Amino acid sequence: MDDLTGLHIVVTRPQAQAKPWAERLRAQGAKTSLISLLEIVPVSEEPQVRAIKNRILDFDLYSKAIFVSQNAVEHGFEWLENYWPQLPYGVDFFAVGETTARQLQERGVRVTDLAQSQTGAMTSETLLQSPALQSVTGERILVFRGLGGRPHIGEVLRERGAQVDYCELYQRILPAESGRAFAQLLTQTIPNLVVVLHSGEALENLQKIVRQMTVTATQVMLNMHLLVPSQRILELAKAAGFPRVYAAQNATEASMLQGLLDLKREYSLSENTQG
Incomplete structure (x- = not known):
């Protein structure tokens, strides 16, 4: 069997x-x-919390938001729902992997280039093949992730001409x-x-x-x-x-x-x- x-x-x-x-x-x-x-725990030190708040308050200034994991969606939307009861118009949402995309959809969010999150490969490299992430010169992009996450997405998008900021919401501890x-x-x-x-x-x-x-x-x-x-x-x-x-x-x-x-x-x- x-x-x-x-x-x-x-x-x-x-x-x-x-x-x-x-x-x-x-x-x-x-x-x-x-x-x-x-163990996933929210960041708690005052400078870290202040940095998150600043990113969230400026959320309408970004053209794209990338969520790297389920935890990024969960913790990110706790902040977004507090400050943006109605999400600002004009922000495209992206997800690394199908599970993360589904978490966004359950919150009523349309995921841009959804097929790119459903290819089976839950990797940054796969997301970066998204058609909507190829020509990003001059765009402001916010990446929701954990503290000290892998920098690959930001590095590639900056090479393509985007201004990339991180919203680091949680940390992983042993x-x-x-x-x-x-x-x-x-x-x-x-x-x-x-x-x-x-x-x-x-x-x-x-x-x-x-x-x-x-x-x-x-x-x-x-x-x-x-x-x-x-x-x-x-x-x-x-x-x-x-x-x-x-x-x-x-x-x-x-x-x-x-x-x-x-x-x-x-x-x-x-x-x-x-x-």
Whole structure:
């Protein structure tokens, strides 16, 4: 049967998303452990909050707004709805990935070049192929994202002549208890252990945990498989020393689930093999 029986999957998503995802994996036959590698919290320092407020108050001066994630939509619209009960006319909205686009649509927002968000690749590179983002000389563009996010969108759009500002709404932190929980799990001998990472930040936090463990990092890395959401993150994981990494098509649940099925076949994992 084409299911996940025999796999022990570590769910690393933030708490709000982890439980339904774990239930879906268990319905496919997997064992699961829930250890979040990321917690999403709003920025709280006064200069950061003031910077957000200034961007939101000037929102009508921008011709385009780009949302890089579901969290960007959720936190961004908390601000926008406070200051703009009716969104200003003339701002085009863009989304990285279909899930982010759907979040915007649920708020009554028309997503420009929607097909570009539905190609299956939830990446900045895919969005930047959008026809409406090619000729942007002189335009002001606001990117909603987390603190210190990947700069690629801004760099490319500035090369194309746009003025790009960031509205940095939240930060991703490693929950304090997660390091201890991961260390305890990874020192056990668990057959067919698969750690599912949904972002580059989750990979960075896993690396921090592995480096702090008393067991040698190489041995810990050999005891697991990683599933990641893109070829870019696969290359980062390989460079960090993880030998068994598989890339899904993107970070949507459907693609990550298919990635787990493909990983199981790729490494011939079953209930009776170590992998």
